[in-house]
Amino acid sequence: MLAEEVAQALDMPLLQWHIKSTTKAQQGLYEYDAVSRLRDSQLSDVDGGERVKDIHNYIIKGVLWQAFTADRPVALLIDEIDKADIEFPNDLLREIDRMEFYCYETRELIKAKHRPLVFITSNNEKELPDAFLRRCFFHYIKFPDAATMQSIVEVHFPGLKKELLAAAMKTFFEVRSLPGLKKKPSTSELLDWLKLLLAEDIPPEALHNKDDKMAVPPLVGALLKNEQDTTLFEKLMFMQRHNR
Secondary structure, eight states: OHHHHHHHHTTOOEEEEEOOTTOOHHHHHEEEOHHHHHHHHHTHHHHTTHHHHOGGGGEEEOHHHHHHHOSSOOEEEEEOGGGSOTTHHHHHHHHHHHTEEEETTTTEEEEOSSOOEEEEOOOSSSOOOHHHHTTSOOOOOOOOOHHHHHHHHHHHSTTOOHHHHHHHHHHHHHHHTOTTOSSOOOHHHHHHHHHHHHHTTOOGGGGBOTTOOBOOOTTGGGTOOSHHHHHHHHHHHHHHHHTO
């Protein structure tokens, strides 16, 4: 979202590269489609083989090539870089640092006409190399406080009843604050949970006991996403009832 907002504010085109576990750094530069060239060469008697003679026809330009050769500055989003292999950031280190790379098939140096504004996101699933981080401006997005979270919810659910919103927010932050959770519920879990509460027409009073003690929330599976956290939550609720 930051990349989208900055690109819009600066009137820049936005190129996006969404990283997967199978993504290779070379794909961001270019790929040489040798199979297509071989197939076309076998058909050269039919079409004269003119296409086969020009290797540029078989070079698939990646997002970095597109960003470097754009006629105007662009914003480039490399999304969730930590999903790829641990060597992925190092493989792009020189190219992003020097804003150039060499295409061996065409024997040309691709240099950036305009330095792109590069945004790189990470979920911290893997540690990024120090040499890579040294070249980055690091910004950690803190988890929203209650007031900010309420504003986020109101954007997605305008007109939500205040009683339900207050009860849901209180329950959400109580669940999130439980010690020992493997995966704390995040903003997306809260929004999904609220959507289910509205769909099932759950009343606000169902979220808490009369004595205002924490209860097992309805549809808790929208907040807790693994067996360990669910079991821990149930144990804490049992201990709370036992100590009353």
